[in-house]
Amino acid sequence: xxxxxxxxxxxxxxxxxxxxxxxxxxxxxxxxxxxxxxxxxxxxxxxxxxxxxxxxxxxxxxxxxxxxxxxxxxxxxxxxxxxxxxxxxxxxxxxxxxxxxxxxxxxxxxxxxxxxxxxxxxxxxxxxxxxxxxxxxxxxxxxxxxxxxxxxxxxxxxxxxxxxxxxxxxxxxxxxxxxxxxxxxxxxxxxxxxxxxxxxxxxxxxxxxxxxxxxxxxxxxxxx
Amino acid sequence: xxxxxxxxxxxxxxxxxxxxxxxxxxxxxxxxxxxxxxxxxxxxxxxxxxxxxxxxxxxxxxxxxxxxxxxxxxxxxxxxxxxxxxxxxxxxxxxxxxxxxxxxxxxxxxxxxxxxxxxxxxxxxxxxxxxxxxxxxxxxxxxxxxxxxxxxxxxxxxxxxxxxxxxxxxxxxxxxxxxxxxxxxxxxxxxxxxxxxxxxxxxxxxxxxxxxxxxxxxxxxxxxxxxx
Amino acid sequence: xxxxxxxxxxxxxxxxxxxxxxxxxxxxxxxxxxxxxxxxxxxxxxxxxxxxxxxxxxxxxxxxxxxxxxxxxxxxxxxxxxxxxxxxxxxxxxxxxxxxxxxxxxxxxxxxxxxxxxxxxxxxxxxxxxxxxxxxxxxxxxxxxxxxxxxxxxxxxxxxxxxxxxxxxxxxxxxxxxxxxxxxxxxxxxxxxxxxxxxxxxxx
Numbered sequence: 001x002x003x004x005x006x007x008x009x010x011x012x013x014x015x016x017x018x019x020x021x022x023x024x025x026x027x028x029x030x031x032x033x034x035x036x037x038x039x040x041x042x043x044x045x046x047x048x049x050x051x052x053x054x055x056x057x058x059x060x061x062x063x064x065x066x067x068x069x070x071x072x073x074x075x076x077x078x079x080x081x082x083x084x085x086x087x088x089x090x091x092x093x094x095x096x097x098x099x100x101x102x103x104x105x106x107x108x109x110x111x112x113x114x115x116x117x118x119x120x121x122x123x124x125x126x127x128x129x130x131x132x133x134x135x136x137x138x139x140x141x142x143x144x145x146x147x148x149x150x151x152x153x154x155x156x157x158x159x160x161x162x163x164x165x166x167x168x169x170x171x172x173x174x175x176x177x178x179x180x181x182x183x184x185x186x187x188x189x190x191x192x193x194x195x196x197x198x199x200x201x202x203x204x205x206x207x208x209x210x211x212x213x214x215x216x217x218x219x220x221x222x223x224x
Numbered sequence: 225x226x227x228x229x230x231x232x233x234x235x236x237x238x239x240x241x242x243x244x245x246x247x248x249x250x251x252x253x254x255x256x257x258x259x260x261x262x263x264x265x266x267x268x269x270x271x272x273x274x275x276x277x278x279x280x281x282x283x284x285x286x287x288x289x290x291x292x293x294x295x296x297x298x299x300x301x302x303x304x305x306x307x308x309x310x311x312x313x314x315x316x317x318x319x320x321x322x323x324x325x326x327x328x329x330x331x332x333x334x335x336x337x338x339x340x341x342x343x344x345x346x347x348x349x350x351x352x353x354x355x356x357x358x359x360x361x362x363x364x365x366x367x368x369x370x371x372x373x374x375x376x377x378x379x380x381x382x383x384x385x386x387x388x389x390x391x392x393x394x395x396x397x398x399x400x401x402x403x404x405x406x407x408x409x410x411x412x413x414x415x416x417x418x419x420x421x422x423x424x425x426x427x428x429x430x431x432x433x434x435x436x437x438x439x440x441x442x443x444x445x446x447x448x449x450x451x452x
Numbered sequence: 453x454x455x456x457x458x459x460x461x462x463x464x465x466x467x468x469x470x471x472x473x474x475x476x477x478x479x480x481x482x483x484x485x486x487x488x489x490x491x492x493x494x495x496x497x498x499x500x501x502x503x504x505x506x507x508x509x510x511x512x513x514x515x516x517x518x519x520x521x522x523x524x525x526x527x528x529x530x531x532x533x534x535x536x537x538x539x540x541x542x543x544x545x546x547x548x549x550x551x552x553x554x555x556x557x558x559x560x561x562x563x564x565x566x567x568x569x570x571x572x573x574x575x576x577x578x579x580x581x582x583x584x585x586x587x588x589x590x591x592x593x594x595x596x597x598x599x600x601x602x603x604x605x606x607x608x609x610x611x612x613x614x615x616x617x618x619x620x621x622x623x624x625x626x627x628x629x630x631x632x633x634x635x636x637x638x639x640x641x642x643x644x645x646x647x648x649x650x651x652x653x654x655x656x
Contacts, residue, residue: 065448069509122402129399132389136469137452137509142385145445146399149381152441153403161406220470231560238557242543249545313541317596319507320530321558451527452509 012204016197022190036101039094041190045198046091047116051158053084053202054123058151061144072214074140077147078130079209081123083202088120112162119157122150232326239322239330243305244337253338256301261346264293269353286354287415291371291408293350295401297342298375302335303383303396310387324447328380332442335376343368359421363428367418370431371411374438378404381442384449407434456483457519457603457634459504464513466499473499474510477654481634483603485649486626489638495654497638498537501608504636506530519603531559534602536593536610544582548575548592552599559600566599573621586613594622598629605635611643 023041057080064073095113096106107113126146133139247253268289309315318327347368351358358364382400386392410431417424460480466473473496481487489497502508504515506526517529524532542551548570556563570577573591584592590613597605605626611619623645629635630647637645 118402118405121398125395125399125402128395129385129389132386132391132395134390134469138388141448141452142388145449146385148445149403149441152437156406234560235558238554242546242554245550246543246545312544313539314543316507316535316537316540317542317555318558320505320533320535321555323531323558326558451530452507 009204012197012200015193016201019190019194019197022193027186027190028184036098039098041194043091043094043098044191045194046087046094047158048195049198049202050084050088050091050116050119051154052199053080053087053206054119054147054150054154056080056206057084057123057126057147058154061147062151064140064144065148069140071136071140072210072217074144075213075217076206076210077144078127079206079213081126081147083205083209085120085123085127087198087202088116088123092116092120115157115161119154122153122157126150232323235323235326236330236333239327240333243331243334247334247338253301253304254341256304257297257338257342258345260300261293261297261342262349264296265346265350265353268293269350273353282354282356283416283420286356287412287419290347290350290415291412293346294339294343294372294375295404295408298339298379299397299400302338302376302379303386303392305331305334305380306383306387307392315387319451324450325443327450328384328442328446331384332376332380332439335380336373339372339376340369343372356419358419360418363414363424364418366424366428367411367414367431370428370435371407371414374407374411374431374435375404377435377438377442378407381438381446381449384446388449403438407431407438410434457517458482459487459515459517459604459634459636461504461515462513464500464503464510464515466496466503466508466510474503474654476513477652478513479636479650479652481636481649483632483634484630485647486630486635486637486645487650487652488643488645488648489636489652489654490640490642491654493640497640497654498608500654501535501537501606501636501638504529505533505535505606517604529604532600532602532604534597534600534605535608536590536597536606537608538612540593540596542581542589542592542596544580547578547580548584549577551581551592552595555596556599561600565601566595569595569598569625572625573618587615587618590614591618591622594625598625603633605629605633607635607637609639610637611639 019041023038027038027041029035029037057077060073060077060080064070064077067073092113095116099108099110099113100106126143129146130139130143133142272285309318347364350356379400382396382403386395386399389395410427413427414424414431416422417427458480459482462478464474464477473494477496477500479487479489489500491497499508503510504517506529509526515526515529517524519532543554546554549567552566552570553563555561556566567577573595575588575591575595579588581589581592590611594610597607607626610626611622614622626635627646634649637643
């Protein structure tokens with residue numbers, strides 16, 4: 001079991017390396033999108049992972065509030081938000097680069113672009129809140145409430161609001177790309193593989209972050 | 225020892241009455257909001273008026289400015305209802321005596337009446353200064369009511385959170401804006417429709433849905449925010 | 453006749469950041485007596501009282517308060533307790549009577565009871581709370597704490613700022629309370645009070 005755990009990160013890196021190769025060599029360019037469409041193999045999973053991260057933060061915060069107030073859960077939520085912001089920013093940047101190539105401008109106030117930006121603002125505010133509260137228990141409690149509020153706000157921003165708009169530049173099946181319509185079979189394969197890889201990457205990074213925090217916590221405890 | 229409905233209502237009313245009694249003796253919130261709103265209003269009309277805003281430009285821009293004025297006035301004056309409790313240390317007595325849900329509703333009702341008073345003050349002035357015609361006044365009133373309610377509910381919850389933190393002013397704006405954004409977008413669209421005489425469409429029911437969601441979220445989350 | 457009220461706390465721990473303020477504090481008191489808590493500044497007396505009042509949640513340990521019909525949870529304890537503390541403040545823009553009336557409505561208590569105590573304490577009902585001297589403010593805290601006839605009184609530096617007359621009246625009130633109720637009294641210096649049921653020394 002232990003040796004399996006040690007191998008897993010290497011397997012993850014191998015998987016992601018294959019995804020990158022697949023994105024450039026195996027999958028064809030999308031019809032009408034030229035070579036730049038390959039960015040979607042990274043842009044879409046990053047956006048998905050940021051949502052997943054915020055969801056994780058919300059769930060961990062719920063558990064903190066209603067299942068025992070263990071501070072470890074609150075720290076886990078904070079780590080998830082940090083990763084969510086990182087992936088979200090990457091998704092926004094890759095999206096902007098693609099927008100520049102495709103439509104000539106980095107930012108178009110496309111509903112999906114805008115709503116993800118607002119989601120990032122929401123979670124940046126989460127970190128600002130954490131920084132502004134000194135007492136550990138109060139900080140954990142208030143931040144958890146806000147993250148739980150995010151469980152309502154984030155799905156709305158990621159999924160509902162973009163569909164409410166009448167016109168969007170985003171190509172149609174986007175984040176839940178169980179694409180029925182326009183995507184080539186090979187593209188679907190690479191995209192699915194990339195989604196899986198990035199999801200695993202998030203959980204691995206989150207797990208690492210929590211373990212580092214646990215070690216730091218044990219160290220402070222033993223110093224008392 | 226579950227409180228019965230009538231005493232819960234009495235508690236919420238007591239909080240509401242206390243807020244207004246204190247407010248009328250200091251006139252802090254009313255003067256801050258009114259002054260802020262009026263000043264911003266003057267800036268907007270002075271800069272846009274002489275340019276002669278055309279009808280189409282007007283219908284695009286003016287509803288946006290109106291709701292921005294409301295939003296920032298609220299941010300300037302409303303959080304104090306919770307911040308003051310913490311800073312003057314009356315929060316301890318309140319924590320020991322009040323039922324959280326009644327407290328939340330009392331403060332929400334107070335915020336609501338302040339916002340409605342503000343809307344009643346600046347809407348006619350805004351319409352007059354910008355020479356705006358409103359084809360569907362009924363829709364405008366409904367939008368002001370539903371949008372104002374959402375502002376009150378969202379602001380009350382966020383104010384309760386930031387009251388226990390530092391750098392409360394900036395933190396309030398940073399935290400409230402993403403939460404209130406859907407409300408603002410819907411209210412702006414509805415205001416535009418009211419001015420142009422178009423039907424409300426699905427936006428009004430979405431706004432009411434937002435109001436209901438924020439209220440439920442507030443009632444469920446406030447006790448955890450308020451008590452340790 | 454309901455069974456007597458009790459308060460029991462065991463192994464209460466509370467820290468603020470790195471600072472461990474309470475490390476495994478235990479004690480108990482039953483109706484008819486007062487638990488006296490002493491200790492130097494910073495030894496955690498106020499923190500302990502806040503934990504007992506339900507204003508803070510301890511990181512470890514248990515607090516059980518029973519008023520004769522089963523153990524109360526923290527929210528009920530919060531509402532029933534009578535609490536006096538130096539950092540308790542009231543609404544400056546409201547008069548003394550308006551303050552008490554507001555809290556009486558929140559607590560569903562009889563305002564008449566609160567006004568009667570105000571009278572005994574010699575507080576002017578129509579003075580704005582902001583215009584009270586520190587001694588008057590302390591008397592108002594007592595009136596507020598007793599207004600809803602609590603079984604458990606938590607007193608943190610109860611006679612602070614009081615003149616001789618004020619101290620006499622409040623001691624009387626405490627004695628009357630202890631006939632059927634219980635109390636925990638914290639003070640930096642030793643206090644002479646009747647019906648001391650136990651002593652707890654918090655130290656560094």
